[in-house]
Structure formats: structure tokens, C-alpha cells
Amino acid sequence: MSSAENTAAAAAGEPGLAQRLGERRGAALALALGALVFIIGMIVPLFGARWVNDVIAVIAAGFAVHGALSLYDVQQRAPQWYLLSLVVVTGFLAIAYHSGLSPTDAGGLAFSLGDALSSGAGSWTQMTINGLAMGLLIFIMASGMTLTFGLMGVLNLGHSAFITIGAYVLMTFLVSDWGRGLSGAESVVANVGLLALVVLVALVIAGVVGLLFERLIVKPVYDNHLKQILVTVGGGIIITQLIIAISGPNEVQLNQPATLSGSFIVGPVVVETFRLVAVAVGAAIFWGMLRVINRTKVGILIRAGVQSTEMVEAMGYRIKMLFIAVFMAGSALAAVGGVFWGLYDTLIHPEIGGLRLFQIIIVIIIGGLGSITGCFFGALLLGLLSNYVGFVAPEVAEFSSIALMVAVLMWRPQGLIPVIRM
Amino acid sequence: MAEPLLRLEGVHTHIGHYHILHGVDLTVPEGELTMLLGRNGAGKTTTLRTIMNLWKASQGRITFGGNDITQTPTYELAKSGMAYVPEDMGVFHLLSVRENMELAARSGPIDPDRLEWVVGLFPALKKFWTKEAGTLSGGQKQMLSIARALIEPRKLMLVDEPTKGLAPAIINELVGAFQQLKETHTTVLLVEQNFNFAQALGDSVAVMDDGVVVHTGAMADLAADEALQTRLLGLSLDSHQ
Ligand SMILES: Nc1ncnc2c1ncn2[C@@H]1O[C@H](COP(=O)(O)OP(=O)(O)O)[C@@H](O)[C@H]1O
Ligand SMILES: [Mg+2]
Numbered sequence: 001m002s003s004a005e006n007t008a009a010a011a012a013g014e015p016g017l018a019q020r021l022g023e024r025r026g027a028a029l030a031l032a033l034g035a036l037v038f039i040i041g042m043i044v045p046l047f048g049a050r051w052v053n054d055v056i057a058v059i060a061a062g063f064a065v066h067g068a069l070s071l072y073d074v075q076q077r078a079p080q081w082y083l084l085s086l087v088v089v090t091g092f093l094a095i096a097y098h099s100g101l102s103p104t105d106a107g108g109l110a111f112s113l114g115d116a117l118s119s120g121a122g123s124w125t126q127m128t129i130n131g132l133a134m135g136l137l138i139f140i141m142a143s144g145m146t147l148t149f150g151l152m153g154v155l156n157l158g159h160s161a162f163i164t165i166g167a168y169v170l171m172t173f174l175v176s177d178w179g180r181g182l183s184g185a186e187s188v189v190a191n192v193g194l195l196a197l198v199v200l201v202a203l204v205i206a207g208v209v210g211l212l213f214e215r216l217i218v219k220p221v222y223d224n225h226l227k228q229i230l231v232t233v234g235g236g237i238i239i240t241q242l243i244i245a246i247s248g249p250n251e252v253q254l255n256q257p258a259t260l261s262g263s264f265i266v267g268p269v270v271v272e273t274f275r276l277v278a279v280a281v282g283a284a285i286f287w288g289m290l291r292v293i294n295r296t297k298v299g300i301l302i303r304a305g306v307q308s309t310e311m312v313e314a315m316g317y318r319i320k321m322l323f324i325a326v327f328m329a330g331s332a333l334a335a336v337g338g339v340f341w342g343l344y345d346t347l348i349h350p351e352i353g354g355l356r357l358f359q360i361i362i363v364i365i366i367g368g369l370g371s372i373t374g375c376f377f378g379a380l381l382l383g384l385l386s387n388y389v390g391f392v393a394p395e396v397a398e399f400s401s402i403a404l405m406v407a408v409l410m411w412r413p414q415g416l417i418p419v420i421r422m
Numbered sequence: 423m424a425e426p427l428l429r430l431e432g433v434h435t436h437i438g439h440y441h442i443l444h445g446v447d448l449t450v451p452e453g454e455l456t457m458l459l460g461r462n463g464a465g466k467t468t469t470l471r472t473i474m475n476l477w478k479a480s481q482g483r484i485t486f487g488g489n490d491i492t493q494t495p496t497y498e499l500a501k502s503g504m505a506y507v508p509e510d511m512g513v514f515h516l517l518s519v520r521e522n523m524e525l526a527a528r529s530g531p532i533d534p535d536r537l538e539w540v541v542g543l544f545p546a547l548k549k550f551w552t553k554e555a556g557t558l559s560g561g562q563k564q565m566l567s568i569a570r571a572l573i574e575p576r577k578l579m580l581v582d583e584p585t586k587g588l589a590p591a592i593i594n595e596l597v598g599a600f601q602q603l604k605e606t607h608t609t610v611l612l613v614e615q616n617f618n619f620a621q622a623l624g625d626s627v628a629v630m631d632d633g634v635v636v637h638t639g640a641m642a643d644l645a646a647d648e649a650l651q652t653r654l655l656g657l658s659l660d661s662h663q
Contacts, residue, residue, distance in 0.1 A: 297524070297525075300517060300521050300524065300525055301525065303514070303516055303517060303521075304514040304517055304521075304525055306516075307514050307515060307516060308512060308514070310476060310496075310512075311508070311512035311514070312525075313476075313495075313496045313497050313500075314474055314476065314496055314497075314500055314506045314508070314512070315500055315525055315526055315528065315570075316497050316500030316501045316528045317497055317500075317525075317528075318495075318497045319497070419516060
């Protein structure tokens with residue numbers, strides 16, 4: 001961006017006082033109107049069908065939350081936080097409303113604030129944990145793909161095969177005799193030790209396969225997007241077929257390690273232990289990645305290379321080495337994601353990775369191709385939204401991710417946090 | 423005469439189907455500041471990019487310190503002591519000023535004495551040390567780009583139109599910085615359109631037109647000969663001021 005554009009952008013970002021007052025008034029109005037409709041819906045559910053009231057409540061709640069956030073300019077200043085707050089708070093209001101609404105003996109509908117607060121809050125907490133677990137796992141699986149695109153301009157559609165590799169390493173260990181012993185033991189040390197070993201093996205295998213994949217399949221087609229798509233899809237199919245040849249085509253049902261499975265109850269909330277584990281692991285990996293990206297020389301090089309590989313090279317760094325390192329690390333991370341997704345889903349089959357590809361692509365597009373932070377927020381948004389929607393209206397849960405992507409792209413065609421110019 | 427630090431002999435460059443450089447002959451003597459002048463589109467940027475091997479020379483020979491570097495990859499050239507300040511400055515927008523400088527200090531942590539000297543040339547950088555480089559003004563970005571090139575001792579600096587789009591006050595600041603740099607006898611090849619800037623700094627000069635070097639000599643001689651200036655550079659250069 002030229003300095004002239006910068007100045008222009010800065011000027012556009014600082015509207016006059018009158019305009020700002022106008023925006024504030026609009027935001028306050030949205031907040032008031034949305035809240036009003038929502039409260040009316042609570043006092044007298046206006047419509048006969050429950051879902052109609054739900055839809056109106058969601059829209060009114062969303063409108064009010066949007067108004068509240070706009071009062072503080074969150075939308076412009078931090079689009080990712082705006083969307084996340086919008087989804088989380090609206091999700092809470094929608095779930096609470098849904099939980100508070102019930103049929104009366106007279107055949108109508110009644111709203112109970114008590115139900116809304118107790119059962120609604122419980123369900124929302126549960127859905128939030130599920131959404132975070134799902135979002136963080138998708139982030140781990142997606143991060144390599146977005147970096148590969150940002151740095152090398154390669155959209156690796158074979159990326160999902162590395163998820164499958166991770167899931168099958170997990171499966172191989174968990175069905176072996178001694179693995180079953182360690183996994184079934186009521187010992188945190190045995191369970192976690194086993195998983196640590198699984199993760200290590202998955203990292204190594206996926207890293208090595210990633211190296212071969214980059215050298216043999218991706219390298220010849222740098223700079224040719226059409227060929228990349230065909231060739232990486234083909235590469236992914238080859239890996240998946242190899243996995244089938246080694247482990248067979250059948251689905252395998254796994255048991256989660258004893259101390260990490262089951263659930264516990266806190267107040268009105270039933271929490272599955274493994275989802276908390278997934279949240280913790282996902283958060284730890286995100287934290288580690290941020291540290292590498294923000295604090296190490298390799299991380300600085302990656303961020304610089306996403307902008308200009310040429311200038312990185314002109315400063316004396318061998319970009320090819322960086323490409324290979326990032327490709328290997330991204331593949332290895334996908335496999336780690338696959339290990340935990342396998343534990344989360346518990347059903348292992350050859351398409352376990354392929355089925356995630358769709359969500360991964362949505363997440364990296366929402367985030368802004370090449371952006372790690374964007375990918376993180378995109379994954380959280382997708383995970384939370386699909387769980388909230390899945391609770392209130394399971395019929396449209398599948399559709400929610402696509403709707404999210406369309407909405408984000410209409411608002412910001414380059415994604416939430418664009419890092420590369422296209 | 424001593425062997426020049428950099429020598430281009432009959433260098434041709436193609437970009438895609440376009441034949442841009444048609445046999446460039448150019449020498450850059452060690453310890454001097456050589457100005458590369460020429461009208462817009464003459465091939466100055468292409469020459470610098472060809473030296474850095476960002477475009478491949480399709481014919482001809484480039485030597486650096488006596489070694490043939492025509493085929494040497496860009497990163498090796500940088501390692502062997504060339505620093506490149508591109509026309510668009512090549513500043514990493516999403517990195518802080520500090521991180522930009524840390525990347526430029528290839529061989530390890532930034533040498534504090536060297537940093538003090540560089541910041542002495544461009545005091546504004548200290549103020550923006552932790553800011554994202556994308557938030558700097560055009561002049562500050564140019565200073566950052568030059569500071570990056572200077573943060574380690576280099577054998578040769580290639581600088582492409584540093585004054586482009588900058589206000590006169592900032593151009594004066596740059597003149598001051600380059601004058602101080604000249605006292606260290608760093609070899610510089612500097613592309614310029616601004617004749618006053620070139621005149622203030624250049625030891626020798628080469629003028630390009632249509633993908634070849636059409637004149638070489640001392641900067642002072644060209645500065646003294648207005649007829650020659652008009653013939654080689656047209657009137658467009660002075661109107662820049
Ligand atoms: N990427 C490119 N593709 C095609 N032609 C180019 C490209 N870059 C430069 N040129 C052409 O090469 C010629 C020389 O350009 P350049 O070296 O940038 O000139 P200068 O820096 O002297 O203004 C111009 O005619 C320009 O149009
Ligand atoms: Mg130029």
C-alpha cells in the first residue's frame with residue numbers, strides 16, 4: 001500500500017463529529033429496538049409456532065448485540081472480536097430464549113425466565129465448550145494450509161490427507177494390545193504417556209510424508225494454480241489409498257483413554273472430559289504457535305515471507321528452506337489435529353480428513369488466506385456457531401458455516417484479517 | 423586502474439517475452455557512489471534486479487569482486503555482502519520496525535554500536551521502533567529500508583530511487599544521511615531521477631536509455647554540462663525538483 005493510500009485510509013477511518021454522532025445514535029437505536037422486540041417475545045410469545053418465535057428472538061438479539069458493539073466501534077476496529085462477541089452473546093440469548101419457551105397445557109406457548117436462566121445457561125456453557133473444542137481442533141488442522149497458501153501461494157487440497165494420517169496413527173496404537181492396555185488403564189500417566197507417544201509418531205510420519213509431498217508433488221507446480229489443484233488433490237488421494245492399503249477400508253470405533261473419557265457435572269452443566277482436554281490442547285498449541293510466529297526468527301521470516309518472498313531472499317535467506325520447513329510443520333500439525341479429532345469423533349475411517357476439508361477451507365477463507373490469527377478466529381467462529389445453531393435449530397446447522405462464510409465475505413471480501421494482497 | 427567492485431558486460435535481460443536490457447556495460451568502482459540516471463522506463467530498475475538475480479540475465483556477464491555472479495542465487499548475493507533497497511522499499515508492513523531491522527541483521531543479534539550509528543542517521547526510527555512498519559509514512563519507510571541495508575557492514579549497496587515521492591525536507595535528510603555514509607567509503611550504486619540529489623552525492627555517473635548505458639563519466643562533468651544533460655536526460659529530470 002502506498003503512503004498516499006495510507007493517508008487516505010486514515011482519513012476515512014476518522015469521520016467527522018457529526019457523522020460519529022449519527023453512527024452512535026443508529027447503534028443506540030438498534031440496541032433499543034432489538035432489546036424491545038426480544039423482551040416482548042419473552043413476555044408474550046407472539047406466534048403459534050415455536051420456531052417462528054425462535055427466529056424472531058435470534059434476529060432481535062443479534063440486532064441488539066450488534067447495536068451494543070457498534071456503540072464502541074468494535075466492528076471497525078477489531079472485526080474478529082466483533083464477530084466473536086456477536087456470535088457468543090447472541091448465541092447465549094438465543095439458547096436462553098429457546099430453553100425458556102415451552103408449550104402450555106392450553107396449547108399455546110409460555111416463556112419462563114427461570115428455565116431460560118438455569119437450563120439455558122447450562123446448555124450454552126456446554127455448547128460453548130463443544131464449540132471451542134471443535135474450533136480449536138479445526139484451527140490446528142487448518143493452520144498449516146493457510147500458511148502454505150500465504151507463504152508459497154499453494155492451495156494444498158491434499159492437506160486433509162495428513163489429518164487422516166494422524167487419525168490412523170492413533171487408531172493403530174489404540175487397537176494394538178499394549179496400546180489398549182495403556183489406554184484402558186485408569187491412570188493419567190499411562191493415558192497421557194500413550195497419547196504423547198501417538199502424537200510424536202504422528203508428527204514424525206506426517207513430517208516425513210510432508211517433505212516427500214512437497215518435493216515430489218508440490219515443487220514442480222509452484223506458480224501454476226490450476227495444476228496445483230489437480231496435483232494436490234491427486235497427492236491426497238494417493239496418501240488416502242496407501243492408508244487404506246495398510247489399514248483396510250473399514251470404519252473402526254475407538255474408546256477414548258479411560259481417564260480422559262466420560263463426563264462430569266458442574267451445577268446444571270454436563271461436561272464431557274475429552275472436550276475440555278481438546279480445548280486445553282488446542283489452546284496450548286495455539287499459544288505455542290503464536291510464540292514461534294511472534295518471537296522467533298523463523299516466525300518473523302514466515303510473516304515477512306507471506307508479504308514478499310522476494311525481499312526475504314534479497315536479505316540473504318533461502319526461501320526454499322523456509323517453504324519446506326513450513327510445509328513439513330503444517331503437515332505435522334494437521335496430523336496432530338487428526339489424532340485429537342480421531343479421539344473426539346471416535347469413529348476412524350479413510351475419509352475422516354477429507355470430511356474436514358470443507359470446514360477448513362471455510363475457516364481459512366473467513367480468516368483471510370495466509371493469516372494465522374484470522375484462521376484462529378475463523379475456526380472459533382465456525383465451531384461456536386455450528387454448535388449454537390445445532391442446539392437451537394439442528395436442521396440448519398450444516399448450513400450455518402456456509403452462511404457464516406458468505407456473510408463475512410460480503411462484509412470483508414479479503415477475510416477478517418487479510419495479510420496478502422491478491 | 424583498479425578492478426571495479428562490480429562489472430556488467432553486455433548484459434541482456436528478458437522479462438517474459440519482452441527484451442528489456444540490450445547489452446548493459448557498467449562498472450561500479452570500489453568505495454565510491456555511482457549514480458545510475460536515465461528517463462523513466464530506461465531500464466534502471468531492471469538493471470538492479472538483474473544484478474540481484476531477481477531477473478535472470480539472458481546473456482552477458484556480471485562480476486562482483488572479480489567473481490562471476492551471473493548465476494549466483496539472490497540469497498547468496500545478499501550473504502556475500504550486497505544490500506538491495508528496492509524501488510517500492512520492500513518494507514515488511516506487518517512486522518515492527520524492530521523486526522524489520524532484526525531480519526536485516528542476518529548474522530545474529532543487532533550490533534548495538536552499529537545500530538546507534540544507523541539511528542543517528544535516521545533518528546525517527548528510534549521513535550517508531552516497536553510500531554508496525556505499515557503505519558510509517560513514505561519517508562519513514564524509505565529510511566527504514568535504507569537503515570535495514572546499513573545495519574550490517576556491506577560491500578555494495580544497490581538503492582533504487584530513494585527520493586521517489588518524498589517531500590523536499592525529507593530528501594534533504596536523505597542527502598545528509600548518504601553524505602555521512604560516503605565518509606565510510608561504502609560502495610553504492612544509486613538509481614535516481616532527481617538530478618539535484620544525484621549531483622549532490624554522485625562521484626561517477628552512468629546514464630541509461632532504452633536498455634543500454636549511453637554515457638559514463640564523472641558526476642561533476644555531467645553536472646557542469648547542461649547541453650549534455652538535456653541530450654541524455656531530457657528536461658523531465660529538473661522539473662522533478
Ligand atoms: N515486470 C515487467 N514486465 C514487462 N515489462 C516490464 C516489467 N518491468 C519493467 N518492464 C519494462 O521494462 C522497461 C524498463 O523498466 P524499468 O527497469 O523499471 O525502468 P526504470 O527503472 O528505468 O524506470 C520499461 O519499458 C518497462 O515497461
Ligand atoms: Mg525504476
